[in-house]
Amino acid sequence: MTSLPSPIARVHFERNRCTRSDRDAFSGHRSQVTELIVNTASPSHRRLCLLGVGNGNDVDLEILASHFDEICLVDLDTAALQQCVDGLSATAASRTTLRAGVDLSCILSQLDLLHAEPSVPQQTMDALVSMARDLPSQIDLGQWDVVVSTCLLSQLVDSVFIAVGAGHPRSADLVVAIRDGHLAQLAALAGDCGKILLITDFVSSDTLPELRHVSADQLQSLVHQAVANRNFFTGLNPAVLLHRLQKDSVLVKPYPAWRWNLGPRCFAVCALETVSGLTLRDKK
Numbered sequence: 001m002t003s004l005p006s007p008i009a010r011v012h013f014e015r016n017r018c019t020r021s022d023r024d025a026f027s028g029h030r031s032q033v034t035e036l037i038v039n040t041a042s043p044s045h046r047r048l049c050l051l052g053v054g055n056g057n058d059v060d061l062e063i064l065a066s067h068f069d070e071i072c073l074v075d076l077d078t079a080a081l082q083q084c085v086d087g088l089s090a091t092a093a094s095r096t097t098l099r100a101g102v103d104l105s106c107i108l109s110q111l112d113l114l115h116a117e118p119s120v121p122q123q124t125m126d127a128l129v130s131m132a133r134d135l136p137s138q139i140d141l142g143q144w145d146v147v148v149s150t151c152l153l154s155q156l157v158d159s160v161f162i163a164v165g166a167g168h169p170r171s172a173d174l175v176v177a178i179r180d181g182h183l184a185q186l187a188a189l190a191g192d193c194g195k196i197l198l199i200t201d202f203v204s205s206d207t208l209p210e211l212r213h214v215s216a217d218q219l220q221s222l223v224h225q226a227v228a229n230r231n232f233f234t235g236l237n238p239a240v241l242l243h244r245l246q247k248d249s250v251l252v253k254p255y256p257a258w259r260w261n262l263g264p265r266c267f268a269v270c271a272l273e274t275v276s277g278l279t280l281r282d283k284k
């Protein structure tokens with residue numbers, strides 16, 4: 001008997017289901033993400049790990065398969081990952097492996113329990129905060145030349161708000177633990193000479209309506225101003241993400257933000273790339 005997915009997982013599955021047929025609308029965002037991944041890799045980089053790839057609307061796997069020998073796609077959502085590989089050419093399919101049903105937050109089932117019963121003892125919450133720094137056992141650590149997180153971090157963080165809402169006294173702790181756990185996870189997955197590309201949406205037209213209409217040459221100043229005004233998703237201030245990745249003197253290159261139109265909402269997306277050998281060593 002197959003068990004029902006967790007209530008929080010079901011929210012993510014439904015979001016993927018709703019955007020499954022939106023591939024054309026993702027085209028500008030997909031070109032941006034695919035080009036960044038290709039440019040991040042050097043010719044000796046052969047193994048790519050893509051986290052949170054979902055429907056695959058934001059990556060062109062055919063192009064990536066012409067640059068990498070192995071591409072590992074990781075997501076919670078098995079159906080979404082399956083549709084990513086349906087229709088791939090034989091070459092691209094032979095280079096692609098799936099890690100489906102992987103919880104990259106490592107605390108989804110505990111968040112489900114919190115959703116049902118938000119008031120738990122302090123000790124239970126402390127244990128949960130510490131578990132968010134665990135590493136998923138289903139993916140090889142230290143084996144990947146390039147590790148990419150594609151618009152996943154905002155969804156990991158959102159699981160906290162789906163579970164307990166922003167008003168819960170420990171929601172901020174959980175968000176920080178999930179964020180920092182994710183950054184440590186990226187470092188642990190990358191090999192010693194591997195690179196990290198963290199791509200995340202950080203503010204939307206819900207709180208920054210001008211994002212939809214501002215001209216391309218005003219986009220950077222608009223989003224800088226928004227960040228200066230503390231208008232960004234909780235835990236996802238790009239400057240803080242850069243600082244956290246830069247820990248232990250890893251050099252991090254920030255890319256200019258771009259727009260990602262997703263139905264009625266528009267998101268500003270940023271990308272951070274580690275450009276020196278990894279020294280972020282708070283791996284587990």
Ligand SMILES: C[S@@+](CC[C@H](N)C(=O)[O-])C[C@H]1O[C@@H](n2cnc3c(N)ncnc32)[C@H](O)[C@@H]1O
Pocket residue numbers: 012013016019052053054055056057058059074075076077080102103104105106108150151152155156159
């Ligand atoms: C906004 S989507 C990214 C867009 C996606 N690349 C696409 O083209 O559809 C975020 C992805 O994160 C996945 N996700 C959310 N929570 C997760 C978790 N705890 N572990 C693994 N994946 C998760 C969702 O299933 C979804 O596919």
